[in-house]
Amino acid sequence: MSYFVIGYFALLIGGACVAAYYKQQSALIVLFALTLVSFLLGIIGGAVVLWGIAVAAGALAFCAMTAYSFREFLILLLPKRLAKQVATAPLTASFGMFVILIYMIAGIFAPWIAPFGEAEVVGSAFAPPDDTLLLGGDQLGRDMFSRLIFGARNTVGLALLATTLAFIAGAATGLLAATKGGIFDQLMGRFADIIMSIPALIFALLILSIFGTNLTVIVIVVAVIYSPRVFRLTRAVAGNVVVMDYIEAAKLRGEGDWYLIRREILPNSTAPLVAEFGLEFCFVFLLIAGLSFLGLGIQPPTADWGSMVRENATLISFGVITPLIPAAAIALLTVAVNFVVDWMLFRSSGLKEKL
Amino acid sequence: MTEQNQKNVLLSIRDLHIEGYTGEEWLPIIKGVNLTLHRGEVLGLIGESGAGKSTIGAAAMGFARDGTRISSGSIVFDGIDLTTASREDKRALRGARIAYVAQSAAASFNPAHKIIDQHVEAPVQYRIKKRSEARKDAIELYEKLRLPNPEEIGFRYPHQVSGGQLQRAMTAMAMACRPDLIIFDEPTTALDVTTQIEVLAAIRDIVDEFNTAAIYITHDLAVVAQMADTIKVLLNGEEVEEASTEEMLDHPKEDYTKSLWAVRSFKKPQKARPKDSEPLISVRGVDAAYGGGLKVLDDVSFDIHAGMTVAVVGESGSGKSTAARVMTGLLPPRKGEILFKGEVLPPRYRDRSKDQLRQMQMIYQMADTALNPQVRISEIIGRPAQFYSGLKGTRLKQRVDELLDLIEMEPSQYYNRYPPELSGGQKQRIGIARALAAEPSFIICDEVTSALDQLVAEGILKLLDRLQRDLGLAYMFITHDLATVRAIADEVVVMQNGQVVEQGPKEEMFKPPHHPYTDLLLSSVPEMDPNWLTRLLEERGVDNVGEAAEV
CATH class of the missing domain: 3.40.50.300 (P-loop containing nucleotide triphosphate hydrolases)
Structure with missing residues (x-):
């Protein structure tokens, strides 16, 4: 038996004892259950599996520590009002914020961070990773790492633009429909129904093949597809606010619709709308990646995560993980955004209880 | 009272402390309250909102709401300490030996089931009665509580009966297992005065008949005077004083109690209509x-x-x-x-x-x-001034300060606050x-x-x-x-x-002389006299109150 295995179990059991002594029930359960599972896995898979578990636990601990220190860092750095809110964030949310920050830095400073240009051929096709090509080369010999960095700018930027557009359109109509009611509300509602009744991907494919695949068309199509959802949500949220007495008071004062929306309704519906923005962003992001994968999205040679997965897909049959890296980048961002959104949803519902 | 003291004690709460979690720390809600309830006694708990009435009511069942905890003290119900009893023990008590009647019967009944089905749930669950017996008993209780068509009313759904009837049906439900103790948490607050009477009369009769002990929680003094043998006054989670109803009404000791009693004395002289002027x-x-x-x-x-x-x-x-x-x-x-x-x-x-x-x-x-x-207070108040009079900058601020002075709130302190940070009375003043x-x-x-x-x-x-x-x-x-x-x-x-x-x-x-309806309204307003309800029922006859009253 190797020293590693002995040390591994000694650490687990010792940890469990400490937890039991200090009456940390949940920690005890986790540690001891892990010990038992490790026995079983150790017998079946040998020391390698235990290595795997140790590395995974280490990675998890690393992420948690990053999240923790990032949160404390933010609390110190931000103004008081914001810092107080950040202090309530769970570790998952601060991890999500950390990941989003990294992506933002990568996207904004892409030309300075990336060692090569996005369309620059620097090595042989499918070159293995080495000191200059950190993640190897793609099917044309371009640097995978540089393209990944530029992809953050292109894919995320495009998704952000499309989501924002969808939000502006959806939220504006939703708020107006809730405030005005009547015919306008009905018309907008039915119009939203019509758009929602067409399958999103097919609609996008259709429009893109009619108008050609340039960026403007992609952004507009995606915005049109997603704005009815935003419309629905905004109308429902604003509908709850519109019946409040303070809206009645403002109406009786003679205020116009624009004032009602801007000063009275919007401040009371931002929390769910921001959360929805995060969720929609993920969907839009996936749709754009999907379109790129199908070859109708962002056109080469512009770097884009969706098309990067497609272009390098053949490599997967050789047991190389290169095509999975852009996919992992997509997954990580989606998870990170969801972490943050979860926290915001929790906060907005928690606040309601307090009131 | 001495007669009651000789009877054995049913519920005894000693030095009860309850804390609530607000923001990031545990703050005390109940600060050392003692309470003794004998069998068959009705105790009235009164106080303003936030005084901890309902929290004590829930604690009497050994229950602490989400976000609150019983931090110290003992709650002994018939020899069982509810603070240390197991969940199962407490469950066996609730519904069977301690029952609860909530403020809003409409919100407490499940709208998807018939009233009588909800009524028999507890006795059948605790194996006290068979379903058919429990139904028969329910109908008897409905009759005792003077519900119209007792044979039939239980087979309706909650939305098919009126608020007052529903509140009585809920009292009947609480009685289903013949509990030793019922907690009434503001059972008539949501009802009209005319409906309130029939519920009060029904509750009082049935509590007398089965010699059930009750804790009656309310903020209405006149109501509690009709119902309770003993009154306990609470303020901010502390007991102010406790005395028998007559004594409390006639000779309150503490200043706070006196101030509560004096509230209804505010009266302004009536102004006559100005002669031959146009109405506004x-x-x-x-x-x-x-x-x-x-x-x-x-x-x-x-x-x-x-x-x-x-x-x-x-x-x-x-x-x-x-x-x-x-x-x-x-x-x-x-x-x-x-x-x-x-x-x-x-x-x-x-x-x-x-x-x-x-x-x-x-x-x-x-x-x-x-x-x-x-929206900040300054803008809530400032907006109409800005909108109608076109005030801006310092003149607007001056006007807001003036208005805050007018409603007796310190401008510098409230200018930048938000409504959720204010108390109910302060919010109404801002309105x-x-x-x-x-x-x-x-x-x-x-x-x-x-x-x-x-x-x-x-x-x-x-x-x-x-x-x-x-x-x-x-x-x-x-x-x-x-x-x-x-x-x-x-x-x-x-x-x-x-x-x-x-x-x-x-x-x-x-x-x-009044119009008969005005008369009904006027005579239905509870008075501070503890014999008011008895007298009224004698005058009108028990069946001629509330919805059944002839107008």
């Missing part, structure tokens, strides 16, 4: 309905003169608030018109001029929903300031004090009265609380089923 607002033959439905208002007419307070009273559903909606222009009438200083107002508020809108302001019942929680900011001549007050504690409500009434004298405002006071009417009104309009049944100066209205 006059409602002429108004019919109104929501959508194409039934008429909610039927030929309603009344006048309001400048500087006077007109109280519009009636049960819920009598059309009081609809009248206000018609006057403000939110609901255009089907027939009839609203005159302001002799001029006909456009039926829709959208068609009214800025000045017409400015003249008529509203103060709402629920200050929570009447103030935008996301008043917002109405005043428009410099109106007429204010509609829609049940402005009914959501407030008595002491706070009195403060609001006094403030409104002072403002009326200083600024010459006319009020239309919509209320179901006749004590408020007595305190503040000059003239009274009584409404029933969308019609005005009687109107006139206050003094006349409170003196007989």
